[in-house]
Amino acid sequence: MFVTYIRGVIRVMILFLFGSTGEIITEKSGHLNMGTPGIMCMGATGAVVGGVIYLKAIVDPTTANGFLAIIIPMLFCLLFAGLTGLLYCFLVNTLQCNQNVTGLTITTFGAGVFPFVSNMIGSDGLSILSSSFYIRIFPKAFCEANWFTQIFLSHGFLVYLAIIIAVVALLILKKTRVGLSLRAVGESPATADASGIDVSKYKYIATIIGSCISGLGGLYYLMVMNNGALEYNIESFGWLAVALVIFSLWNPGIAIAGSFVFALFYQLPKFISSSGAAAQIISLIPYFVTIVVLIVVSLFNKRETQPPASLGVNYFREDR
Amino acid sequence: MKKDRERIIRISRRTNLKWWQKILIKAIFVLVAFLMCGVISSLVSPGSFFDFYEYMFNGTFYNTKIFVNLLWQAGLLFVIAIALTPAFKMKFWNIGAEGQCLMGGLGALIGLKFIAPFVPNIIALCIEFLLAAIFACSWAVIPAIFKAYFNTNETLFTLMMNYIAMGIVAACVVAWSTSGSSVLGVVNNVNHEGWLPFVESFGNSYIFNILIIIGASIVIFLYLGFSQHGYELQVVGGSRNTAKYLGINVKSVIIRTMLLSGLICSVAGFLMVVGASHSINETLVNGRGFTAILVSWLGEFNVPTMAIYSFLVSFVSIGSSNAAAWIGYSSTVSNVLTGLFFLLIISSTFFVNFRVHIKLPKRKKNEETAISSKEGA
């Protein structure tokens, strides 16, 4: 029972982790991307489109090649999410539009596109493709060996990918020249610019890579959490992922732990198997926890735990 | 370094745009947005370009009833945008209108369900509104208190409050619905106790609701533009230190303004429940709280401009879902087109604020041409 619960927690946690790692990278460049929920929707849309294209090509879903079944939806997912990130960045960086408004619009847009496109092209056979995604990467006997392997080592590859991405992001931010430059861009773009860093380039690349990572969350949601069935509830997950960024103090390492905690609460109603009104109330716990975290973070105001100083502010070099 | 790497496009900030040039730029983008709607429709369903507009107008202007429905939907969006505006002017980024309206609706429904059958109608309406106001205001004031005293991030706080409100409403619906159907039927369906009166000649129309919205918008217009409170909240938004310098109590201004925001949200919730659906579910507000943020922002916190945007957005949204139904594709297209509409309006702000200079490579200087809008200079 407990093992199943924690396994379920890890399943949900990965969605949060994709979303918030992507958003952290974006925010480190000074872009407060409230479009992340929409970008996750776009990622899911890409996965549907890629999946359907592959299914059409092979005609019979049962003959699907495991590798192609993964790689094609994934490429389309990255393409869709990346292009949406590019659109966001073009609007706020090149066209200097307001970040909050643009982000919210992207969310509206993405949340509309996902059901619209998947209704239009249908999703028959996606569930068969999805099995390639949650196939375990370790041998079955090994996975079932004991509680530890059951909980931590019996997942599909996307789970480990998410954690690897978070760790790599952490190392890049803390240990490399690129990370230093990116942090500088988010803290003070004028300083970065005067130091010879191409601010626009960094903003574009960080936003697009961040969006791609968030978009993978959409793929994960579609293929792993819902086994290829079309569910349109990504938006609320997306917002929790955005909230998780604050919880993580803009640190992808803490985001791993944070997403676990969020998922722990998210799965609680299932664990204590309640139903009816009580279940509704219990499912609110993650939101309460987020609020408590927000308050606690605001109570302990430390210099190092602050958001990037120029978060949400557009940079235009010639402004005086 | 070679000469040929010289930049071709250069951007500079604009300072001298006249009001009509601004309107012209925006109008061009609105037109482009409308054109895009048709283009998308013909992409989805080839050959439907002109049909799309026909159905779009049919769904919004066909007869009085349909038109009043458009006005009501636009009004609803408008009143929520208005509710957000005082907070935005104070630079308090309240994105919790969704939850505040929903809680207002819940309050009104409690009055409708448990009190209205036992008291005269006018008293029932007052009680319903009072309950709506208490619920919505408390939803708005909780984040405000934390913002005022601990500077807690209000954006995510209000966002989380939305989901909590939805959960509470869902729980109430489950608890109140008979036989566990998880759907609450129309309350007081027989004798209409506690319903807002409706004008028979328009059928079950929303004239009364629209009048209340107009009233609320006038109040906010005056409050923002001419009252001392409205002035104070702008000072707080402009510079906290200046507000302190004048001895304005920043904390109380924040809380007071959010109470007002909640109050107007409660009007929206009250009208949705008592004046329209007479029932509730967690998707009662249906994303209007978010759309209203965009309306308020793009309307530059100016009440008349917000009215125009609310109308246009509702027109696109209702019209396109009608067109989708007739042409035969998913009605979720209305979200896509609304998103697209906003994206184009947002892009237009660039051309209002900036000027693009294009320097053609081979020619010598002094031949810079300014594009971007139709002004001669």
Added chain:
Amino acid sequence: MENNTNSNIEKAIELIGITKTFGNVVANKNINLDVYKGEILSILGENGSGKTTAMNVLSGIYAPDEGKIIVNGNEVLIKSPKDSLKLGIGMVHQHFKLVDVFTAVENVVLGFSKDDTSTLSHKNSRKFSLKEAAKEITLMCKKYGFELDPYKKVYNMSVSEKQTLEIVKTLFRGVDVLILDEPTAVLTPQEIKKLFDVVRNMKKDGKSIIIITHKLNEVMEISDRVAIFRKGEHVATVETKKTNEKQLADMMVGEKINLEIKRSEPNNPQDRLFVNNIFVKNNDGQMAIKGVSFTARSGEILGIAGISGSGQKELLEAIQGLRPYETGEVTFQNPKENKPVTFYHKTLKRVKFLASMNQFHYKDGTPVSFKGMKDKEIKELVNEGKVLFNKDEIVDLKGLNPKEIRGLGIRLSFVPEDRLGMGLVGNMSIIDNMMLRSYRHGKGGFVDRDRPKKLTKRIIKELDVSTPSAETQVSKLSGGNIQKVLVGREIALIPKVFMAAYPVRGLDINSSYLIYKLLDKQKQQGIAVIYVGEDLDVLIDLCDRILVLCDGHVTGIVDARHTTKDEIGLLMTKHEEVQ
């Protein structure tokens, strides 16, 4: 120091025909300027004369509308600060471009890429290692005589440390031309001396240094040549040896100007404001004012001198009621002797209480007692102005906020240091900013815009504010005009005490002298003026008494008519000698 600035010396940089506009404002108009190798060139001009803009063009911040830049004889295209750095041009901006949460070494290596070459060994250019970089920084500091801890976070640094870091940062890139924008504005006399030594060391090293400034004495002290900018144009370049301060000032302003400040005699000085042994904390929770006492008198200008950050800001804010102080008190002596009592700021109850304490007399001098009188009769007597105060009213201001202080009928004007951050609201119109002090006078909870409108028109006219209209947003005005709006509004309050912190910072010479004149006029009208300044010459010429602050202590109050710059300078740094 012998140097010859003949034509046979190589040119490091040539600007040819540079023009730059912002909207309708021409910031630079056809600028032609040469910089020689191994010289110190001062660029002198008033604020808004375009000297910083020209240098920003050179450092790649602004793209010029027209013109050419020639570096070491080759025409170059500078599209970004990166290009400029590659050409060996580095700039230290007036508002430091540093990342606050980074350490010194992180700031130094920022933006340094693999393909950059430099004068130093730079193993760092291949491998990213902060340790190596920190070692190199220490070496470089030794070479030029800097002091810098490579692992200190910028937000813990003093202004001069930040400036050192900025210079190290540019030198680390191996620049040949170093531009310093107003480098001395925030430094103490000692720090300035140290900076100039470093600059001379760099010159010996063969580097060209451009110093942007508007301080004439520094120009004379440090530079080889002076380029003078006026209203966006480069009007002349002269050799420092062949000119003098007066000539430079005239060229800078474009007309013969009178650099004299008229000081009137104190007008019947009376004690007005008592500050007694107060302790005030700054925003970081540290004690900024440590037991300060003084008295400000009416009809007199009290100057406050001190190194910036010695507690001036905290002191004024505490007096205004903006900042709490636990110990000590601030009291205000309201000049009421023989003035009629009114109900304007006092309730009937309060008036009766004061009468019972024998505080009032009738016009003929007999003491007032309201014994046996009805409320109506008392009201009549008071309203007819027949009841007068015996003596001045002493009001304790401790624990009151600005609104409450005004509620007691005490008008303290305050022109704070950070004009747009405190005192004005940048995104509101001039009229709405005029209304800040008076918006509560409207009826029925509404605001009255008529009187502020008239006041705005009057101030625009009297103080010669240049603005497109009264509806223009304040943040769109230039620094000098913003200050005129603020000072104008505060004077219009008809205050009893007028406090101004650095009111001429960033203003051109004419605006500065207008402000000095206005301050002197306030004094003549019997107002107690407190003036916090940074230019010691001005303090000595303008004020009657000068209070010197050092690290939150008063190290002396001197008579401005009988003091010298040296005396004040010593008092400003007194604690350093004690340690």
